[in-house]
Amino acid sequence: MADPLIHVENVVAGYVPGVNILNGAELILGDGELIGIIGPNGAGKSTMLKALFGLIKISDGTVWYRGDDVTGKKANFLVARGIGYVPQINNVFPSLTIRENLEMGGYLRKSGVAEMIDEVVDIFPRLGERIDQRAGSLSGGERQMLAMGRALMMEPSVLLLDEPSAGLSPVLQDQVFDRVKQVNSTGVSIIMVEQNAARCLQICDRGYVLDQGRNAYTGTGEELLHDPKVIELYLGTLAKAR
Amino acid sequence: MMGLVPSASASAQTEGESVETTLLAQTEAGGDKSPVEGVEIIVYDAVIVDRQIESTGAEVGRASSDATGYVSVALPAPGQYAVELNVDTLPAGVELVRADKQILPVEARIGQPTRVLFNLAEGDAAGAARNKTSDSVLTRGARLLFEGIIFGLIIGLCAIGLSLIYGTTGLVNFALSEQIVFGALVAYFLNSILGLNFIIAALIAFVVGGLGSAALDLGLWRPLRKRGTGLTAMMIISIGLALFLRFFFLFLFGERSRPYEQYAVQTKILFSVGPVDVLPKELIIIVVGLFLLIGTAVGLRRTKLGKAMRAVADSNDLAASTGIDVDRVVTSVWFVGGTLVTAGAVFFGLNSQINWLMGQQLLLLVFAAVTLGGLGTDFGAMVGGLVIGIFTFMATLVVAPELKNVGALLVMILILMFRPQGIFGRAERIG
Amino acid sequence: MDWNSIISNSLRSGISQQAIIFALAAIGLNLHFGYTGLLNFGQVAFMAAGAYGVGITTNTLGAPLWVGIIVGMLAGVVLGLLLGLPTLRLKADYLAIVTIAVGEIIRLVVRAAVLSDTTGGSNGINGFANSFQDWNPFNNSATYGFRLFDRINLEFSGADVWELLVGWTLVLLSVFVVWRLIRSPWGRVLRSIREDEDAATALGKDVFRFKMQSLILGGSFGTLAGIFYAVQQNSVQPDNYATQQTFFALTAAILGGLATIWGPVVGAMLFWIILSFTENVLIELIDNNIMPDSIMERSQVGPVRFMLVGLTLMLLMIFRPQGIFGDKREIAIDERK
Ligand SMILES: Nc1ncnc2c1ncn2[C@@H]1O[C@H](COP(=O)(O)OP(=O)(O)O)[C@@H](O)[C@H]1O
Numbered sequence A: 001m002a003d004p005l006i007h008v009e010n011v012v013a014g015y016v017p018g019v020n021i022l023n024g025a026e027l028i029l030g031d032g033e034l035i036g037i038i039g040p041n042g043a044g045k046s047t048m049l050k051a052l053f054g055l056i057k058i059s060d061g062t063v064w065y066r067g068d069d070v071t072g073k074k075a076n077f078l079v080a081r082g083i084g085y086v087p088q089i090n091n092v093f094p095s096l097t098i099r100e101n102l103e104m105g106g107y108l109r110k111s112g113v114a115e116m117i118d119e120v121v122d123i124f125p126r127l128g129e130r131i132d133q134r135a136g137s138l139s140g141g142e143r144q145m146l147a148m149g150r151a152l153m154m155e156p157s158v159l160l161l162d163e164p165s166a167g168l169s170p171v172l173q174d175q176v177f178d179r180v181k182q183v184n185s186t187g188v189s190i191i192m193v194e195q196n197a198a199r200c201l202q203i204c205d206r207g208y209v210l211d212q213g214r215n216a217y218t219g220t221g222e223e224l225l226h227d228p229k230v231i232e233l234y235l236g237t238l239a240k241a242r
Numbered sequence B: 001m002m003g004l005v006p007s008a009s010a011s012a013q014t015e016g017e018s019v020e021t022t023l024l025a026q027t028e029a030g031g032d033k034s035p036v037e038g039v040e041i042i043v044y045d046a047v048i049v050d051r052q053i054e055s056t057g058a059e060v061g062r063a064s065s066d067a068t069g070y071v072s073v074a075l076p077a078p079g080q081y082a083v084e085l086n087v088d089t090l091p092a093g094v095e096l097v098r099a100d101k102q103i104l105p106v107e108a109r110i111g112q113p114t115r116v117l118f119n120l121a122e123g124d125a126a127g128a129a130r131n132k133t134s135d136s137v138l139t140r141g142a143r144l145l146f147e148g149i150i151f152g153l154i155i156g157l158c159a160i161g162l163s164l165i166y167g168t169t170g171l172v173n174f175a176l177s178e179q180i181v182f183g184a185l186v187a188y189f190l191n192s193i194l195g196l197n198f199i200i201a202a203l204i205a206f207v208v209g210g211l212g213s214a215a216l217d218l219g220l221w222r223p224l225r226k227r228g229t230g231l232t233a234m235m236i237i238s239i240g241l242a243l244f245l246r247f248f249f250l251f252l253f254g255e256r257s258r259p260y261e262q263y264a265v266q267t268k269i270l271f272s273v274g275p276v277d278v279l280p281k282e283l284i285i286i287v288v289g290l291f292l293l294i295g296t297a298v299g300l301r302r303t304k305l306g307k308a309m310r311a312v313a314d315s316n317d318l319a320a321s322t323g324i325d326v327d328r329v330v331t332s333v334w335f336v337g338g339t340l341v342t343a344g345a346v347f348f349g350l351n352s353q354i355n356w357l358m359g360q361q362l363l364l365l366v367f368a369a370v371t372l373g374g375l376g377t378d379f380g381a382m383v384g385g386l387v388i389g390i391f392t393f394m395a396t397l398v399v400a401p402e403l404k405n406v407g408a409l410l411v412m413i414l415i416l417m418f419r420p421q422g423i424f425g426r427a428e429r430i431g
Numbered sequence C: 001m002d003w004n005s006i007i008s009n010s011l012r013s014g015i016s017q018q019a020i021i022f023a024l025a026a027i028g029l030n031l032h033f034g035y036t037g038l039l040n041f042g043q044v045a046f047m048a049a050g051a052y053g054v055g056i057t058t059n060t061l062g063a064p065l066w067v068g069i070i071v072g073m074l075a076g077v078v079l080g081l082l083l084g085l086p087t088l089r090l091k092a093d094y095l096a097i098v099t100i101a102v103g104e105i106i107r108l109v110v111r112a113a114v115l116s117d118t119t120g121g122s123n124g125i126n127g128f129a130n131s132f133q134d135w136n137p138f139n140n141s142a143t144y145g146f147r148l149f150d151r152i153n154l155e156f157s158g159a160d161v162w163e164l165l166v167g168w169t170l171v172l173l174s175v176f177v178v179w180r181l182i183r184s185p186w187g188r189v190l191r192s193i194r195e196d197e198d199a200a201t202a203l204g205k206d207v208f209r210f211k212m213q214s215l216i217l218g219g220s221f222g223t224l225a226g227i228f229y230a231v232q233q234n235s236v237q238p239d240n241y242a243t244q245q246t247f248f249a250l251t252a253a254i255l256g257g258l259a260t261i262w263g264p265v266v267g268a269m270l271f272w273i274i275l276s277f278t279e280n281v282l283i284e285l286i287d288n289n290i291m292p293d294s295i296m297e298r299s300q301v302g303p304v305r306f307m308l309v310g311l312t313l314m315l316l317m318i319f320r321p322q323g324i325f326g327d328k329r330e331i332a333i334d335e336r337k
C-alpha cells in the first residue's frame, strides 16, 4: 500500500514538560481525503494539529509525511513541504491589509503570488471587495475566509483547519462548510477540527473522536454519525433530535 | 561613606585653569554698565549634558568680585563645573535679569581661564532688560520650534527603534539607552580618534550599531526566548544589561562630554529662514533623519521583509505557520532598530555633545514618544517623537529650561490615563 | 594587600546606614513585586518624598523634626495615591514606565533653581536634623564595639551607633509588619492577585483596592528609607534620588529572594558587602601597583563596582531569579501574557 499523506503515530506531546496533553494519539490522512476530528472541549484536538504542524514539542511517537519522518520539524519547513495551517483563534494578521495577509500566505513562493491572489479571490469574492482594508476590520466570518485563503496561497497538498466555523452564525457556518468541501474537491486533502460535530461528520469522509488525548472512536463520517455510543457521549441531544 | 552618585574626579593637576567673570550691572535701560563689587561666585564639580547641568558635586572654590567687578576662581583641572552667583551677596537694587541663569554650566579649558557671563541690572533697567528678552517671543518661538523639530527627529528615530523591537518581541528594552551611547561612541571613536571624516564615521557607526544590536539578539535575547524566559524577567534583565553597559562606558570614556570633530566648531550659518539660522549640521540631521524615518515606514509597507516584520509583530505563531522564519525576522528587526537608534544617537551627539549619560537622558523621552504614539506602531512613534521634541523645546518659553523634560513626562502620564493605547494605537477587534 | 582593612570595611558596609536604607527600600519593593506582582520602578520617588517632606517641613517651614517625619510619611502616602490612581489599572509595562517617569519628574523639580527657596535646588537642604543627634544617648567622643580576633575593626563612634540602632530597629519593625500581613487573609489576597488577577476579581475581590494598599504600604517603607537617609545625613541631595537607586534596591531584593520575609534585608546587606569588598580589593590592587594604571585607575573603581551590580542583576534573573532564599514557583516573572 502506498504511504498515506500524513500518519500520526502514537504521539505524546504537551505544552509544559511533564504534562502530556496527547497520550498516544493516532491519525491517518489519505490522499484527497477530508477527515474530521471531533471531541469534547479540552480533548486535545487543537493540540493534535499543533503537534503535527511542529508548533509544540513532541516527546514520543512519530509524524510521517509522504513516508518521511517529519517529527519535530519546524512549521516553516512543513509549509515549504506543502502543509497549510489555519489556527483556531487569531488566525489573521490584523494590522496587515487583506492583500498583505494573502501575500504572507505566499511568503515562500518564488513567483506567481499575484496570480494566486486572483485565484483565492475567485474562491472568496468577499475578500476581493475589501482587498486593501486592514484585516483587523473584518468580521468573524470574513476572517475565516481570509485565513483559509491565506493557507491556500502556497497551494498546499494538505490543509489543517482548526474549528473554521467557531463563533459564526448558522448561515455563515454553512458557507464555510461549502467552501471546505469546494477546496477539498480541487484535490487538497483536509484535516478539520470541529466543535459542530454533527455538521462536520456529514461532510467528512472519515472522522476521529478524540478524548483526553487519545483516539476514542474512528470510522467513516456516516458510521460515527449513527453510532449510538458516539451520539450519547459526543453528539448530544442536538444530534439525536435530527 | 561611599557616595551613591559617582562624583567628578580630578585626575592630573594642571596649571592655570580658572573660571572668571566681570560683574557689570546695567544702571538704566539702554545705558552704561557699572562694576559690582563684593559679589560671591561659587564653583562646584558638575556633570553637564547638552549644555545643561545634569548634576552637581562638591564645592571647588569661591571668591568675591573686586572694585572692577572682576572675580576669578582657580580650578583643580579642566572639565565640567557649575558656577553659581550668590544672589544674597548682591548689593541692594541689583538683580539678575534671568533668575534661571543663577547657575551656569562651564566646560573649563586646559591651562587657561574660561569666562562666564552673568547678566545684572538695577531696578527699572532689570525690568527693561527682561522685556527685551520677552518682546522677541515670536523670534524665540520660531527658533525653539526649529530646535524642537530637530530634537523630535532624534527622539523619533530612537522611538521607532524601541517600538519595532517591542512590537515583534514584546520586550520593553531598557538597554536601549546604552545602545544609544554605544552608537554615539562608535562614531566618536572613528571620527575623533581614528580621524575619519564625520559622514563616513557616522555611516559606519550606523552599521556597527545595527550589528551590535543584532548580536545582542543572537547572543542574549534569542537564547532567553528559547528557554521560555518571561517578558517581565527579560525587561529586568535589560535593566541589568543597561546598568552594566552604562558604567562600562563610564569606565572607558570618563565623565566628560565631548564633541565630534569637524562639526564641533562649525557655526557658520548656511542660510536663514526668517529668524531661524540653519547650521550645516542641522540640515544634515533634518535631511538624513527624515530620509531614515520615511525609508523605514515605506520599507515596512512595501518590502517583503518589512511586511514579514509587521506580520511577526501581529503574531509570532501565525507568522511561523505561513512559512516565515520568525527567528531571522526578529534578528533583522534588532538590526534595523539598532541602526535607527544609532542614527538618533549620532545626531544627538552632533547637535550637542556625547557623554555616558546621554542614553539615560533620552530614554524616558523615547518612552514618552512611544507611549504617546501607541506602542508598536511605527507612524505613531515618529509623530510621538516630533511632538515630544517640539513640546520640550517650546516649553522653555514658559518654564525654566531645566524643567523642560518634566512637561513631556507629564504629558505621557496624562495620555496613559485617558488613552492608554496612545494617540495612534488601535484597540483591535478580537474574534 | 591589607586584608584586615578590606574585610572590616566590607563587614562594616554590610551593616552600614546605606545597607539600612537599601533594606527598607527593598522591603517595600518586595511587597510590591514579590508579593503583589506590581512593577514599581519608582521606589526612589517615595524615598525622595520622605526626604524632602522632612527637609522642607523642618528647614523651610521651621517645624520640629518629629513633625517633619510625620509630614514625610504622609507625603509618601499621597504620592502612592497619585501614582496608583492612573496606573494600577494599566498593563504592567505602563506601571513600570510611569513610576520611573514620576521618580524623574520629582528629581528634576526639586533640583530646579526656580524652586531653590523651598527645595534648595541642586544644593539640596542641609542641617535640618540636628535634633536627631540631640536625642543620641551615646557618647559621641567614645567608641563602641570591638576588634574581631584583634584584627577586624568593628568599632563605631557614638553617632554611628545611634544611627545604626535606630535604623536596624526600623528594619526589624518593617520586617515584622510584612511578616504579620503576609500571613493574614490580606496577604493571601495579594498573592492571589500576583498569581492570577482575573481569578482574584472573579472571587469578588476589589483588586484595584488591594493593589493600591500594597503600593502605598510598600511605598511607605521606601518613604521611611528616604526619611532615615535624610535625617542620618542631616542633608537632602536631589541627585541621590536618581532612577538607578530603585534598580540597585531591586537588585538587592532579588539577590536575597523575592517573596521571602528576610530576603530583602539579607540582600541589602550582601549587596553592600559585595560592593565594598570589590571597591576595597580594587583600590588595594591599584595602590600596591599590582593592577597597572594602563588597565585601571583609581577613578575607575566606582564604575567597575556598578558594572558588577548590573551583571549581578542580569545573571540572577537568568540563572537564579529566586535569589538566595526564594522559591521559584513564587516568583511572578514568567506568568505575563
Ligand atoms: N498554550 C497552552 N499552554 C498550556 N496548556 C494548554 C495550552 N493550550 C491548551 N492547553 C491545554 O491543553 C488541553 C487541550 O487543549 P486543546 O487542544 O486546545 O483542546 P480542544 O482544542 O480539544 O478544545 C487543555 O487542557 C488545555 O488547557
Ligand SMILES: [Mg+2]
Residues within 6 Å of the ligand: A045, A046, A047, A088, A163
Ligand atoms: Mg481547540
